[in-house]
Amino acid sequence: MLNPDKFSGLETQIEGDLLFDKLHRTIYATDASVYRELPLAVAYPKKKEDVQTLILFAKAHKTSLIPRSGGTSIAGQCVGKGIVVDVSRYMNNILEVDTKNKTVCVEPGVIRDELNRYIKPHNLFFSPNTSTSNRCTIGGMVGNNSSGTTSIKYGVTRDKVLEIEAILSNGNTVVFKALSPKELEAKIIQKNLEGTIYKTLVETLSKKNVITEIEARYPKPQIHRRNTGYALDSLLEMEPLQKDSNKPFNLCKFLSGSEGTLVFITKIKLQLDDLPPPHRVTVCAHFDSVADCCASVKMITERHDLYACEMMDKVILDCTKNNKVQTRNRSFVKGDPKAILMLELRSDDKNDLENQKNDLLKTIESQNLSYENALLYGGDVNKAEELRKAGLGLLGNMKGDRKGVACIEDTAVALEDFSEYISRFEKIMEKHQQKSVFFAHAGAGELHLRPLLNLKKQEDVALFREITTEVAELVRSFNGSMSGEHGDGRVRSEFLEMMVGKTVYNAFKNIKKTFDPSNIFNSGKIVNVPPMDEDLRYQPDRREPRIKTLMDFSDTLGILRAVEQCNGSGDCRKTHLSQGMMCPSYQATKNEKDTTRARANALREFLTHSPKYNKFDHKELKDVLDLCVACKACKGECPSNVDITALKTEFLYQYKKANGYSLQDKVFAFNHSINKMVAKFPKANVFLKNKHTASLAKRILKIAPSRTLPTVKKFNIRDVCKTSSKTKGKVLLFLDEFSTYTDSDIVKDAFDLLLGLGYDVDYFMGDSGRGMLSVGYLKHAKQLAEKNCDIVSQEKWKDLPILGIEPSAILSFRDEYLRLVQDKKRANQVKERAFLIEEFLSKDMARGVIEKxxxxxxxxxxxxxxxxxxxxxxxxxxxxxxxxxxxxxxxxxxxxxxxxxxxxxxxxxxxxxxxxxxxxxxxxxxxxxxxxxxxxxxxxxxxxxxxxxxxxxxxxxxxxxxxxxxx
The missing domain is CATH 3.40.50 (Rossmann fold)
Known part of the structure; x- marks a missing residue:
């Protein structure tokens, strides 16, 4: 490892940030792949001059730079032992929009969906559309040559990149763009690194043996998703050696898909498309087998002008049943399909769209392969799209250590080979007694195929290699692409020589050496790679750590596996401009440390590797969880259901058990008892309202000076409790610690409302334990949970709905109590009876019990x-x-x-x-x-x-x- 003093010197030379503490190195050790490598440091450059400084530092100290933005790479492109350079935090500006020529210039950290939101008023959009579009960035999309659902209509990222401003390995800035034959000749004779790059590439393409191997071994031309090493085939198409050619020569196409191994991109100019037609319909064809689904694709795509053609299999669909958000999005699913094909049509004219739809249905029905063809319009199409986008992340929801592993999930073949490829692929899986996950951009011939493996076991690590090798050989036999859109990265680069042959692979190595002689840029990707089964996230055949918790994590087979559900997909990195609210603190800080993913990464690292008896007792864990606001958005929005609120609650208990509780902790934990006492002396509120005494209280309790302290009201239940003369039924109203003393006016309104509507109201006053949960007083919270369940389970109340005024209090009955109460049957019975007062009233309004x-x-x-x-x-x-x-x-x-x-x-x-x-x-x-x-x-x-x-x-x-x- 480099001397920290060297980093301190570097820290003063850049305008951005440089971090080399253990926490930041830990949270950047993984991406969305199966790999884990601790970097030396993490840098957040603010401008291209910072990047230049980092390049020269890396060159001088013989280390590497790992370009990163969203960190959603599945193949391991964003992990490495050098310096991670995260451009997403500062280099995220949209620089210029040219509406006449339909182009835009952006920095690499611009999020794809936010770019499209910005240019939508101009009726333009950037068409490549990945499942991670609400957090992936343009730089990452260029690096991986991303595709997405729209590629069958609009093409891939490579087709849209017009110019790239980049820093070369010697620190010089260059702009790559379309060159005329004369301009190309001028570049070749330059006596600098840029000239050497052009000269090397043109010389490589002049070699007959290289051309022959490219034509024979690269993916078939009709496969437009084709990330196979360096895109020499895209350069051949530009005819750089033919003197009479008028085709421009543009290295941007070549750099797209190069995974940050050749240059460091600082600015990108993109070609935009007109917004797609506004009217759309999606036909969701249901099949009893994956084979039938795949067999239907070729005819459908040949006959119809589709905007998307996507497939999900039963494994993915079943995962959506266990995710709160996605459960609402799967209402179109009928029966128990083994696969669903989602076929999107669009038009400017509604009548034309209906005709297209009817023609498509005729084609589908003529095949006699599907058993149901659901039609989705408007917002329902968006729901289905969200369901599909969540697909890969949902695989992290599978209980236990066997997961759908990304290694062969990016293969693409020509559509005429689609069915046969699937058939032969399944034979490989049967040979290894494997069940695969099928998740496909079917219209592009690309299948995200994932074997289910437990990479904690050496025998499954061996299968990881064996299956990948056999599938690579299968793809090669079809002249397909092993990497359709996710890139080669760590997991597939090892097989590139097999795919393209020794001659072309040697050309790759020579090109890498020409661009990057000191191996600065993203070392170990595409060429000169380590074995695909090294540096895995888990040590095979390790002794599984046993971690005792107070809360019950048996639903995930323990707290460590609850943490390990995070697969790094980065859904928690979406900003406030996207739908949902995960993760609020990240949205405010834009700091990776404040994501659900970072918190899970840090917990996994320390719970696995800590030598301490109390593995929670680490300041790094306190720091990474500090800004978690316990909103529980991750519980519903994270495809893998990584419940950081529950994990933080357990952490706080374990950490403070070792380090003690503060006065502030005690006041917030036992606010119910304090307020109950203060309520007996209402004049005490004067102390909270007086400027000077309130200021003193804030200083003592370390409360923000700008905050207003809540006052306590004298509460007498006899002032609100009356008898109803009507008989709409009896309810039990929970008067929680907040409503009882600080919001007692609302309690009165609740009684008056329920009684006025004709309900018979009983009540119980209590503390939900919310304050205790928030500061780690778990033993006390557990006692309260047991007590409250006892109270509401009394014979006189056991069948009554329990209504709550304060969401955080009543919903504890439906969440934390399930992890705290020992009698699970009783806890679940209470859960089924606990309602927000709005839930109860809404239900009775809908069924006519309450009239307008x-x-x-x-x-x-x-x-x-x-x-x-x-x-x-x-x-x-x-x-x-x-x-x-x-x-x-x-x-x-x-x-x-x-x-x-x-x-x-x-x-x-x-x-x-x-x-x-x-x-x-x-x-x-x-x-x-x-x-x-x-x-x-x-x-x-x-x-x-x-x-x-x-x-x-x-x-x-x-x-x-x-x-x-x-x-």
Missing amino acids: EAFHSEKKDIKIHIHCHQKSLSNQKVTFDILNFPKNYSATLMNTGCCGMAGGFGYHKEHYQTSIGIANLSLFPKIKNASLDTIIVANGTSCRQQICDGTERTALHPVSILRQALV
């Missing part, structure tokens, strides 16, 4: 912000529905993500800026833009506090709105 006439018809405009736990564990629609139920009430959901307050998190002095930063992404701007006549609704007590402190607006609970509306 119960509410007056005064006109009201309402904007709703929903608590994170409701978004993750319930749904937003219930609140939307009840507030639109009264006549003339117009309520809309604000797409506001997380409020950033997160209970005690937003009060902490050290977290205040992050808390406000999260709110400023979406919540505050939307509220500040709302009319003063608009009613702001937020059902979370923390959310209401954040809104008050940040916008000086008062937000109301939904029950207060409905209480006001009662006739």
Whole structure:
């Protein structure tokens, strides 16, 4: 390892950031592949001069640079033992849009979907569309020559790259672009590295044996997804040796797919396309076998002008059943198909679209292979697309150590070879007693085929190599591409010589040496690679660490396997501009450390390798989990269901068991008892309201000075508890620690509303344990969970629905209690009875138990912000529905993500800026833009506090709105 003093010197030479601590090296040791290599350091350059400095440093110290942005590479392109250079944090600017020529210039860290959002007003888009499009960047797409669902219509990334500004291995900046034959000749005679590069490439392409081998061994021309080493075939197509050729010679096509091994890209000019036609329909053909599905593709693609042709198999579809978000997206699935083919049509004219659809259905039906052909329009098409995009990530959801392993998942063959290829592939799988996962860009002849292996076992590591080798030989026999769109990386580069032959492979090595004589750029990819079964994420046949936890992680076979569910797909890196709210702190900081992935990586590393008895007792784990706001978005939005909130809760208990609890921890954990005592002396609120005494309290408790301290209200249940004369049924209202003392007005509104609607209301007052969970008082929280389950399971209440006012409190019954309560049967029975009050009311409104006439018809405009736990564990629609139920009430959901307050998190002095930063992404701007006549609704007590402190607006609970509306 390099001397840290050398890095300290480098740190002062760049404008960006340089980190070489253990935590950052750990979280950048993996990408979305099966590999793990600890880098020397992590750099975040701010400008190309920083990149130049890093290149010269790497050259001087004989180390390498690993270019990285989204880190979603499946083949291991983003791991290495050198310096990881992450361009996503700062080098992410859209520089210039030329609407006349339909081009755009961007820095490499620009996210694909955000680029398209930016240029959409110009009716333009960048067409390559990967499943990771909401977090992958243009630089990574160029590096891998990405494709996606649209390639059958629009082509791949290589087809769209017009110019590349890059830094060469000597630190010089060059621009690669289309050259006329005369301009190419001028480049070749240059006496510098750029001239040598052009000269070497042209000389390589002048060799007959190289040309012969390219024509014989490269993928068939009709396979447009073709990342096979360096794209010499793309240069041959430009006819650089023919003097009468008028074709421009553009090295951008060659550099696309080179995986950062030849130059360091700092700017990219792209060709854009007109937005696709607005009207679309997707036909989802259901099949009883993968073979039937594959057999249908060729005829369909030949006869119809498709915009997408995608396949998912039963394994993928079954994974979607266990993911909360994707369960809602799979409503179109009928029966139990072994495969579904998704066929998209588009048109500017609705009538034309209907004709296209009918013609497509005739073709499908004439084949007599599918048993159901579901039709999707509008928003339902988007849902199906999200289901497909989540596919590979969902494989991480498979319980246990056997996973769908990425090694042969990127093969592409010509469509005429498709069915035979699948048949022969399945024979390889049967030989090894393997069940494969089929996930395909079927219209492009590309199949994401994953064997199910346990790479913790040496015998399966051997299979990993054996299966990959045999499939490589099979692909070679069809003149297919071993790497269609995911690249060669660590996992497939070893097989390139087999695919292209020794002559071409030697040409690859010579080209790499010409571009990069000191082996600076992404060493160990494409050429001179280590074996594909070295540097794996797990040590084969290791002694599995045993980690005792207080919470029950048996649903994932233990806490370590819960952490290992993260496959690195990086869904947690999407920004606030994308749908969903995972991960709020990352959205505010743009720091990889604050992603779900980084937290899982760090936990996996320390829980696996720590020599300590208490493997949680590491400051690095405290640092990486510090900004987790426990929003639970990962529980619902992460395809692998990596529940960082539960993992952080257990960590806090284990860590503080070793390091102690602070005064602040104790106050937040036992706020219920404190508030109960303060409520007996209401004059104590003067202390909290007085500027000087409140300031003193904040200093003592390390609370942010700008925060308003909540006051405690005297609460008398006799003031609100009345008897209803109507008989709509009996409910049990849970008066939690927040509602009882700081939001007692809402408790009164809840009683009045339920009684006014005709329900018989019983209640119990208690502490949900939410405060304890948030600071690691797990033993106390466990006792409370047991106690609360005992209370609500009493004979007199055992069949009553339990209604909660505060989402974070009542939803603990449906989440944490399942991990804390010993009697699982009873815990699950309680879970089934626990409802947000909005869920209960919405259900009874829908079935006519509650009538519209119960509410007056005064006109009201309402904007709703929903608590994170409701978004993750319930749904937003219930609140939307009840507030639109009264006549003339117009309520809309604000797409506001997380409020950033997160209970005690937003009060902490050290977290205040992050808390406000999260709110400023979406919540505050939307509220500040709302009319003063608009009613702001937020059902979370923390959310209401954040809104008050940040916008000086008062937000109301939904029950207060409905209480006001009662006739």
